[in-house]
Amino acid sequence: MLLGIFALDVTQVLSELELTIQKVKVTTTPDGRVLDLFFITDNMELLHTKERQDDTYKQLNAVLGESCISCELKLVGPEYERHHGISSLSPAIAEELFRFELSDKETRSQALSPDMAKLKKASVVIDNSLSPVHTLLQIVCVDHKGLFYDVLRTLKDCNIKIAYGRFSLNSKGYRDLDLFIQQNDGKKIVDPDKQDGLCSRLRMEMLHPLRVIISNRGPDTELLVANPVELSGKGRPRVFYDVTQALKSLGICIFSAEIGRYSSSEREWEVYRFLLDENCKFKFSSIGARNQIVDRVRRLLMGW
Template structure:
């Protein structure tokens, strides 16, 4: 049992160049659906200039205003959007047992293939190859390119196939024909083979640049040369709705912005009940999202962080019974500890012990933070 694809996705192409086309999607809802759809729009090179999303928890209605390219493959786009939309049975609980079993298992990763190309180097060669792979809906997962002194290039592309047909001879021949027409006489050899994910992992060499970018200890001076946006505002409001948390974001638009936001919510299993995305003058955009957690509740910070620091002796010994006194102080005021961590931190020439305790407010008696601080301080000083 299913829904006609014409009812699921409707694309109204713009009649005037520069005006947005309108994509309407009407289908059952699921957590992360917005991320999946925005990823497809990004894959097809579309720029979202406006968006509206609404759902009742089972059924959702999404409208995207997008700017396309002259060569946008609208029919193929519609097919991919329909494939990403949940089936009719999802909304009405049909095959519910099957869904429960499948959700308990990690999603199956697509087969990984190694595409090897040997070519004579020329300007624009890499662009021509990537453009062909894009048109064929082949995703590049990792790549390694090397050039020899005599002008030969060996390109290694670890790829997955959106159509999941790269294991067939017909699909491989199709890829070869497209690449041969695009590369021309520069093509020396071509090969595609199925590989395991462990091979791709070994192929990725460590890089000092990558280590710098992804290090948690990057300093402000190191970041000063990177392109970052300073006009970002994120506000969280729980007062406007009894059941939803409002996330209001103002920032500068960039390619794939809505996908990046949706992906973040999907990773944290956050459900978007209603959302609106608009671009104001220039590249400034505003996003309003009414969200709930997977359990249907608002996003509330139920933990308070308590920090206690203490200098360490030059011999490396810390002050005795600090953590004991912290736990005792919290017990006296019936405050529950959610998690605790003890570490050391060097500042200047002095080493400090740092005690970080998260207090669970939901399971504790209501106390002002000043009362907690006072009780911990009094116990540590032995003034009671």
């Protein structure tokens, strides 16, 4: 479906309606008005029904009020496929965005801030002595938004089942997780290589669940946010909404946005690309301004 509307805050409504944004195009008309085109898909697969469309119209109009001049839902045609191609990433950007881990000495826009450095203290331990049929997985790490999601999707991708578990938050902002797990065959994880591989994978996912950088795209400035795609093909929820809210809080407008899938290092990534409007208070040529944008976006995504 293609959604034409005149406000960026529509992302909140679409998120609540379980409508996934695939691409956004923003156009300014000569008379100063703005046309936003949202290419969306319906997670419930009901957007072809009148009831679903009416509910979408109702909720959008309730939020946007008089700022919305018109709102229209249309089924896209063949022309969408011609314009739906995702631009490729340069090798340098791909290397920075998808690299396995980051160093404290990085000079790039993803250099570890004190908040990010705290993530490196994550502890992942496996214990087979407490249960005759389950492996105990003990995790201690700094809390962040989506932590349970990151742990559960990683275990799912590794074909690990959770029998039961306990979650607690300590006074220093760290989360303690005790999970009793099994392999898909119902057996404990006793192979040392499998244990090491699982612990290493979990540490990596908790160290750096999202990648955020700013780069130049020709004469323009582009914000890129990447997250791993589950083996089931699903991406991380609410990323588009969180990023747009972070940019809005900084007074930065989005000229265009697109979402694409990229394969790197034997895994697939979902990458959100935002071309930023230069007409704002930030000087995108400034390293300090770029770091401030990356920090705000990352903090909102992590819930800090």
